[in-house]
Amino acid sequence: MSLLAALADRVLGARIPDDELPHPVPPGVVVRRSRLIPALGGVFMGGSRRPAGAVTLGHTILCNEGQTLTDDLLVHELVHVEQWEKDPLFALKYCAEWFRHGYRQNPYEQDAYARQREYAARKHQSVPPRPL
Structure with a gap:
């Protein structure tokens, strides 16, 4: 293992x-x-006393140690990876939207939750989800 990986x-x-x-x-x-x-992330961005289930930073998804990593949660976080890829200012815009609307009404979260619901509905129909 390299020093950087360690x-x-x-x-x-x-x-x-x-x-x-x-x-x-x-x-x-x-x-x-x-x-x-x-x-x-849970305390500051989610407005909760509990840790976030996961937080995405660029191409790295950080899953809470106490959280079961489900396929639904992973799909939600992969939407955030996609958002980071599409917009180099994503982190700043995400924070601005959080200040403006809060966590649940943040358009980036609404997009991720919508895609998560779409994935959940499709997996129960045995239809592959659209690519992320």
Whole structure:
């Protein structure tokens, strides 16, 4: 393991191997178990006393250590990966929308929850979800 990989594991949390994920992720996306960042995300961004289920930073999804990583949650976070890819100012715009509308009414969250619901409905129909 390289020094950089060891540092990432130490700071961001251990990487979850792809074969342990409930849903495939695109190349370059890394999913990790983390405690600190989801806790901060839940308190500051989610307005909750509980940690967030997961937080996405670019191509890295940080899943709360106490959260079961379901395929629905992973699909939700993959929408955020897509949002990061489409807009280099995503983090700033996300925060601005959070200040303006709060967590649940944030358009970026509404998009992710809508896509998560669409995925959940389709998986029960045995229809593959649209690509993320």
